[in-house]
Amino acid sequence: MDFKDKIRVISDFPQPGVRFKDITTLLKDGPAFRAAIDQMAEKIEDKQVDLIVGPEARGFVVGTPLAYALGVGFIPVRKTGKLPAETVEAGYNLEYGKDRLAIHRDAIQPGQRVLIVDDLLATGGTIQATLNLVNQLQADVVGAAFIIELTYLQGREKLPADLDVFTLVQY
Numbered sequence: 001m002d003f004k005d006k007i008r009v010i011s012d013f014p015q016p017g018v019r020f021k022d023i024t025t026l027l028k029d030g031p032a033f034r035a036a037i038d039q040m041a042e043k044i045e046d047k048q049v050d051l052i053v054g055p056e057a058r059g060f061v062v063g064t065p066l067a068y069a070l071g072v073g074f075i076p077v078r079k080t081g082k083l084p085a086e087t088v089e090a091g092y093n094l095e096y097g098k099d100r101l102a103i104h105r106d107a108i109q110p111g112q113r114v115l116i117v118d119d120l121l122a123t124g125g126t127i128q129a130t131l132n133l134v135n136q137l138q139a140d141v142v143g144a145a146f147i148i149e150l151t152y153l154q155g156r157e158k159l160p161a162d163l164d165v166f167t168l169v170q171y
């Protein structure tokens, strides 16, 4: 399946110059959504993942069905001020803004094998911040998986060279 056929591209959203990759058109197509999650699961099935970590909000939409498919737990990374227990935090820049992310301090035990999952890799800021968080918790990061990679923003180059990065669709 060519997932690009299912992803809507909207120019100048949320600000001029950004070509926004809208996955809602993929998500509403049941067979396509399932095929995307199944293909991600196939790519990482030999990684012996203990936990999937996904950043708010679209990382939840992709990360939770993948966790279900693999039979592993899901750890949410949220914008600061949303998680109720003790957290660690990290700041980051986006293609269109900046923010801070948080994870529960007790979400991951040292050495647990973690896969980071999001819908899209753009500048890499979100994933760098997520890596910062899971590294603070001494996780063993086995890779990062995305539906979409915006290669023109070179996010992959900002990630550690030894990090396995999986993407289904590249623009």
Ligand SMILES: O=P(O)(O)OC[C@H]1O[C@H](OP(=O)(O)OP(=O)(O)O)[C@H](O)[C@@H]1O
Binding pocket: 055, 056, 057, 058, 059, 093, 094, 095, 118, 119, 120, 121, 122, 123, 124, 125, 126, 127, 155
């Ligand atoms: O690689 P980056 O430049 O960091 O960009 C990618 C991030 O941007 C989008 O999330 P956004 O922050 O817009 O939040 P949302 O998922 O809540 O819409 C997207 O879902 C990724 O998480």
Ligand SMILES: Nc1ncnc2[nH]cnc12
Binding pocket: 018, 019, 020, 021, 022, 094, 095, 096, 120, 122, 123, 150
């Ligand atoms: N161009 C883009 N489309 C969708 N989500 C994004 N997050 C960051 N850049 C994006």
